[in-house]
Amino acid sequence: MKFIIAEVQSRFNYIDNWKVSYQTLPVWLKAIIAKMLRSLAMAQDGNQNIVLITFAIVEGEIGDAWEFFLTNLRRYIVTRDGMGIISNHYNYIDAAIARSNRTWSPPRA
Template identity: 30%
Template sequence: METISQDHSKLDSDMITDGMKPLVEFDPSIKVKSIITEVQARFNYTISYWKAWLAKQKSIANVFGRWKESYRDLLLWFLAMVQKMPGSQVQIEIRLLYNESQEVDGVRILHRVFWSFNPCIRAFKYCKPLVQVDTTHLYGKYKGCLLVSVALDENQNIVPITFAIVKDETANAWHFFLSNLQTYVVRRDGVGIISDRHESIRAAINRSGGDWKPLRAWWMFCIRHIGRNFLREFKVPHLQKLVVNIGYSRTVEE
């Protein structure tokens, strides 16, 4: 039988969820169009975009848990982490929920959280005195940013050090992250910190009271970020290569 273009009422999102669960487990970012194509190949029906999207969300919830419950379990998860790995550090800030001016009883909202595993804290002692910080946006149901710091060991391996989930990439968020990074991990002087040129990082470093300035620390810009920004602005690839080479030069003469 040729592929039937119309949908079928018996082929609901629950049935599709069961069939698509292995695909979603392997790749949670699978496109909805790919699910539609898979259903066509398996059932000979073309389902609607909405039905495929709903089936994907149900599959994600079945495999990884629901969004609200996952955030609700964060406190318990961090408590278990600290008990399992003593010496791990967690700083979590929670806000109250208000309906107009009235506090909603029993409801708390995650504002931001910083954490570092004890093995990561101990590993930094044996890494080069260099930390790189960066951020990536979260694309789940609840938006936000993941802030990360990494170091480099003597074998050129990248070592993750600290993490934070914040609402936005603001000066307050970066100050929260950098102050905890220095309090719990970067406890020695003369450490270099590499970042992009985001103004919120500059503002956070200026607010640090000298903790991230010479001679306590040395703030540098990531040459790869500079190279990408240069290419986007001027669109001259061979000049971009020269800019990157400048960043890797060890002397003024070079």
């Protein structure tokens, strides 16, 4: 992380603290979405496959939070069938999927 911070500071002459960065994050995300519609964070695995990454800031690892996350994931991000979910929080996810009115049932996911 310290190398990324140093690179941003040297390349863009930008210095900020975590509190200010956290407060301005929604503005930056809206600008990115406006510029690149349907954009999403992504990573690359060891086999050079592109993997989409999604996240949400919620009150905790509880069923309602997972239901909120999965509902919005399905509504705005996962818009085609045949998608998979990988997580180590399967109890919460199973409960949220059971309450999802079959929006995550095969062949959808």
